[in-house]
Amino acid sequence: MKQTLITGNEAAAWGARLARPQYIPSFPITPQTECIETLARWGADGELPNTYFDRLESEHSVMSAAVGAAAVGNRVFTATSSQGLLLMHEVLYIAAGMRLPIVMATISRGLSAPVTLWSDHNDFLDQRDSGWLMFHAENNQEVLDMILMAYRVAEDHKVLLPVMVNMDGFVLSFTDEPVTIPSFEMVDKFLLDYTPEHTITPDRPVTIGAVALDEYTFFRAQNHVAARNALGVIEQVQDEFEKIFGRNYDLVDEFMMDDAELVLITQGSMSTTTKAAIKEMRADGIKVGLLRLRIIRPWPASAIKEALKNARAIAVIDRNVAPGKGGIMFPEIVETLYYLESRPLISSFIVGLGGNPQTEEKIKEITHKLMEDLETGKSRVEWNDVEES
């Protein structure tokens, strides 16, 4: 184990390298480029001895090639962002439907038009119903750790689903942070050899991706069951991860939640800023806490309900937008809490689109609005960075 300063992209590349994938198809897009360039450079230097690093002509083909290699039993890694992730969209459903445990780092970037290079979560959350499991990292260490855990979860025979691990573009992808890189020996103890069950080999003909008639619905249902199974598997994997690497993760990340009456719900790197703001507000006697969504799919409903059982007012801070509706995660939280006997007020705040800075001041502002909500008894849907007219 060694600690070093690396970017989020390099942390993802390290996660992949330690997992010893056999196949890495690639296509460049900012802000993911550094991740695949790092892997390419290692490949050229002979540091990925059992890996074929491939270059395709588009992300659609990257995911298609990933499907092909995974279908014959390879451990596969790739990475993308933004328009690239959207171009993969069609094949993401196919990878999940074929139950192929591909792991992909997605580095969030807002979507065109207009063009932006900076982060928000619409690209990632657009894939919400593709059948992939979706993890979201807060910092570079978690990026690396999540990729290792993603393989364990994806390859578990109760799951067999692909996983994407998201980090915020630029905020993490190009920012150096101290990251502990585990040794290959430790990772080999954690990540067993992948033994696929239903793959194509020379001796046994197999049909993959055929047409199904009435049975279609049963395949989809199995997909759903597998994703639900993943919740328990993730918890087991987190425990085992802690035993080997000493770092502890839960289905949801709770910060100063013990007596919190006001709860801010976030995803990804803005959670760090939010934690800093919460510390300051706590010093002023405000009972505020943070719930960070680490695992988006499968949806850890019980963990979320448990964490929010004492909350009086909640702000779902969405770094994304479903135009004509509001934040994407807001209704997910509302639905999750709908059946509680006493329901907290839940407000929606849309912030930080296209890299718009997510400052401590903004977090404090939102918290004060929550306090107003408690007084008026009314919740709200609000854009933090613009006046809605």
Next chain:
Amino acid sequence: MQEFKSIKDLPEIELFTGGSSACAGCGGTMGLKLALKALGPKTIIVNASGCMTLLPLYPTTPLKVSWIHNAIENASSTAAGVRHGLDMQGHDDMNVVVYAGDGATYDIGFASLSSAAVKNERIIYICYNNQSYGNTGFQWSSSTPYGSETKTTPRGRENQIGTTFVQKDMIKIMGAHRVYAASASLAYPVDFLNKIERAKNRKGFSYIELLGSCTAGWNYDSRLTIKMSKLAVHSGMWPLYEIEEGILNLNKDFKELKPIEEFLELQGRYKKLPAYGVQKLRSLINQHWTELKEYNGRRYV
């Protein structure tokens, strides 16, 4: 390398059994059945969405080889993943074969095809060309020949020709990728299977395009598939040739081409093509044939 001399040499092995849902007399289906004789059991077929996607219908399949269908535009990239995947597992003795329609090849899947070819991936790409989007009910693709009527290029008061575009010269384009590129016909199975044999023994990408006549869309009697295939070759509508290392080789030479009318008359899709349309089609074909004759044995691309 094995070379078949006559139809009696063709392998007896049958890897395509009964129970497919393709139309009777379908050229694409017959092509796969034939191709598998040369390919053998250690083959994985990578299919692009199209008529052939309906061959395996869960939970059955008429095939005794592996099969993967991903989507319509990505058979080549899927095959590249399969190829590298198998090689990484030490299974380099397997044939990775794309079997895709002309729409998936000429149009929507062209980028992934070109990319796999340029990288000279060890893949055998067989395009069964029914000159249309067959599975969706016979619409125009960029391999539909001038003068053919399709559902999206119907003849009408304003347009008596139907398809007014001239199809892409795909074999030339693939030849220009510096890979092996060849045309093939069901009426010449020895030639077709020898081309597959050559592809099998190459270390890189091979592109073989088979005229896959379509009883439903071309609108002809399913008994006539082989006759149709033969007439297409004899009339110059579907010349048999190959390009290797840029050099053209005409596989079936004729002193004189048969008139195209004999081929056209058998099919519904050319019915009511006005005389000036037939004239233009004839001249396009003569032009192509003259070019092939001129470059025979010489650098073509």
